[in-house]
Amino acid sequence: MAGIPEPSIERLCRIHGLCHEMAGCGTEVVSSRELSERVGVTAEVIRKDIGNVGDVGRVGLGYAVKTLGERIEEKLGLGTERSACVVGLGRLGGALLEYGHFSLAGIRIVAGFDSSINRLETIRTPVPVYPAHELSVVVRREAIAIGLLAVPATAAQSSAEALAAGGVCGILNFTPVVVGVSGARVVVRSVDIVNELKVVVALLEQHGRQDLTQADERSG
Amino acid sequence: MAGIPEPSIERLCRIHGLCHEMAGCGTEVVSSRELSERVGVTAEVIRKDIGNVGDVGRVGLGYAVKTLGERIEEKLGLGTERSACVVGLGRLGGALLEYGHFSLAGIRIVAGFDSSINRLETIRTPVPVYPAHELSVVVRREAIAIGLLAVPATAAQSSAEALAAGGVCGILNFTPVVVGVSGARVVVRSVDIVNELKVVVALLEQHGRQDLTQADERSG
DNA sequence: GCGTGTGAACTGGTTCACAGCG
DNA sequence: CGCTGTGAACCAGTTCACACGC
Numbered sequence: 001m002a003g004i005p006e007p008s009i010e011r012l013c014r015i016h017g018l019c020h021e022m023a024g025c026g027t028e029v030v031s032s033r034e035l036s037e038r039v040g041v042t043a044e045v046i047r048k049d050i051g052n053v054g055d056v057g058r059v060g061l062g063y064a065v066k067t068l069g070e071r072i073e074e075k076l077g078l079g080t081e082r083s084a085c086v087v088g089l090g091r092l093g094g095a096l097l098e099y100g101h102f103s104l105a106g107i108r109i110v111a112g113f114d115s116s117i118n119r120l121e122t123i124r125t126p127v128p129v130y131p132a133h134e135l136s137v138v139v140r141r142e143a144i145a146i147g148l149l150a151v152p153a154t155a156a157q158s159s160a161e162a163l164a165a166g167g168v169c170g171i172l173n174f175t176p177v178v179v180g181v182s183g184a185r186v187v188v189r190s191v192d193i194v195n196e197l198k199v200v201v202a203l204l205e206q207h208g209r210q211d212l213t214q215a216d217e218r219s220g
Numbered sequence: 221m222a223g224i225p226e227p228s229i230e231r232l233c234r235i236h237g238l239c240h241e242m243a244g245c246g247t248e249v250v251s252s253r254e255l256s257e258r259v260g261v262t263a264e265v266i267r268k269d270i271g272n273v274g275d276v277g278r279v280g281l282g283y284a285v286k287t288l289g290e291r292i293e294e295k296l297g298l299g300t301e302r303s304a305c306v307v308g309l310g311r312l313g314g315a316l317l318e319y320g321h322f323s324l325a326g327i328r329i330v331a332g333f334d335s336s337i338n339r340l341e342t343i344r345t346p347v348p349v350y351p352a353h354e355l356s357v358v359v360r361r362e363a364i365a366i367g368l369l370a371v372p373a374t375a376a377q378s379s380a381e382a383l384a385a386g387g388v389c390g391i392l393n394f395t396p397v398v399v400g401v402s403g404a405r406v407v408v409r410s411v412d413i414v415n416e417l418k419v420v421v422a423l424l425e426q427h428g429r430q431d432l433t434q435a436d437e438r439s440g
Numbered sequence: 441g442c443g444t445g446t447g448a449a450c451t452g453g454t455t456c457a458c459a460g461c462g
Numbered sequence: 463c464g465c466t467g468t469g470a471a472c473c474a475g476t477t478c479a480c481a482c483g484c
Contacts, residue, residue: 039398058462059467204365267446268445277444
């Protein structure tokens with residue numbers, strides 16, 4: 001009953017964001033068809049997804065945006081505010097540190113870490129930054145729940161372990177390395193930007209080869 | 221024969237990266253088992269994936285790292301150098317502009333765009349930057365193949381269309397909006413960082429509920 | 441015997457078809 | 463008659479089991 005499939009969770013998170021946006025625009029009701037267009041899947045999938053978080057829909061009318069958003073928030077735990085930190089303050093890490101949109105996920109960045117003292121001194125940010133060797137201690141002290149890993153590949157595994165040692169329960173891994181935290185129960189999810197770019201190129205090649213004769217027409 | 225499933229393409233791109241790294245370390249041969257550990261899937265999947273790009277393996281010995289890398293590169297089109305641009309030079313876009321790792325995907329960032337003249341003047345980067353209204357023109361002139369979309373959500377769709385009008389064949393979309401380029405044959409792939417963070421939180425909640433009694437032990 | 445290659449069974453997520461309410 | 467809810471059919475991708483070559 002509590003086992004929502006992962007693809008469904010991904011879409012529900014998107015729907016959650018759309019609800020937030022729609023509520024801001026004053027929209028009160030939304031249909032599965034409209035959601036389907038904005039998420040990029042079929043309406044049936046949307047209905048199944050929403051079914052996973054409990055009955056919200058009014059048959060014949062659609063979904064109450066506010067209720068739907070709250071229901072997803074509650075079921076997926078997106079309501080409770082959590083603290084997070086950024087490990088590795090290079091180009092990407094620095095950007096993440098002040099990204100500003102994480103509050104939409106209920107996340108507040110409360111600390112940054114880097115192994116270079118030089119970088120810690122030159123960086124200009126309102127977020128407190130610490131040397132890498134204090135990672136575990138600060139994570140535990142500040143009750144940080146989630147770590148954003150943006151270190152070089154060589155430091156990925158050790159940083160992940162330090163995060164786990166500090167007691168984080170989730171890691172969003174921006175390194176190209178598959179990090180494994182043996183023992184501790186930590187959710188790890190990876191975003192490999194370079195790889196995504198490669199995939200775009202590969203799909204290009206792929207589609208270019210077979211779609212030269214036949215385009216996939218999909219009018220919405 | 222040319223239709224490699226997308227999950228397989230994603231993994232092949234990762235394997236491609238690993239080959240590059242291993243070659244740098246002097247490793248000449250690798251087994252499907254070792255690759256499986258570093259990609260995070262089973263060995264059978266790895267073998268199927270590699271099978272998709274043609275016969276490379278020496279039975280009983282493993283795969284020649286160099287040959288494997290080249291074969292993937294060739295089949296997936298990762299060898300040919302391509303130009304790309306970054307649209308939107310906020311925190312994230314600015315970081316992408318100088319990320320430095322895109323060469324691993326055969327990509328060179330040759331231009332940046334932003335609608336704010338102020339930002340264009342204050343940004344310090346060796347990459348040439350242009351006002352947003354010149355997007356299509358510059359993209360065509362510089363033969364830019366891929367666009368990295370890092371604009372605010374409100375500008376996502378119009379920017380994507382401008383990219384398509386300029387003739388890009390691929391878009392890596394960092395906005396939370398599903399952008400559709402009707403008509404043109406453009407590959408769009410999305411990386412929604414805020415959503416990924418939400419998913420981590422949701423999986424946390426999910427796992428926390430059901431795994432409190434039973435951990436998933438998976439020793440490697 | 442270890443490691444690749446591959447056809448057959450399986451799984452779970454999506455698509456289809458339709459029942460039911462406003 | 464439009465829209466949600468849902469059980470049945472479908473299908474892609476993974477897992478399993480095993481044949482073959484070093």
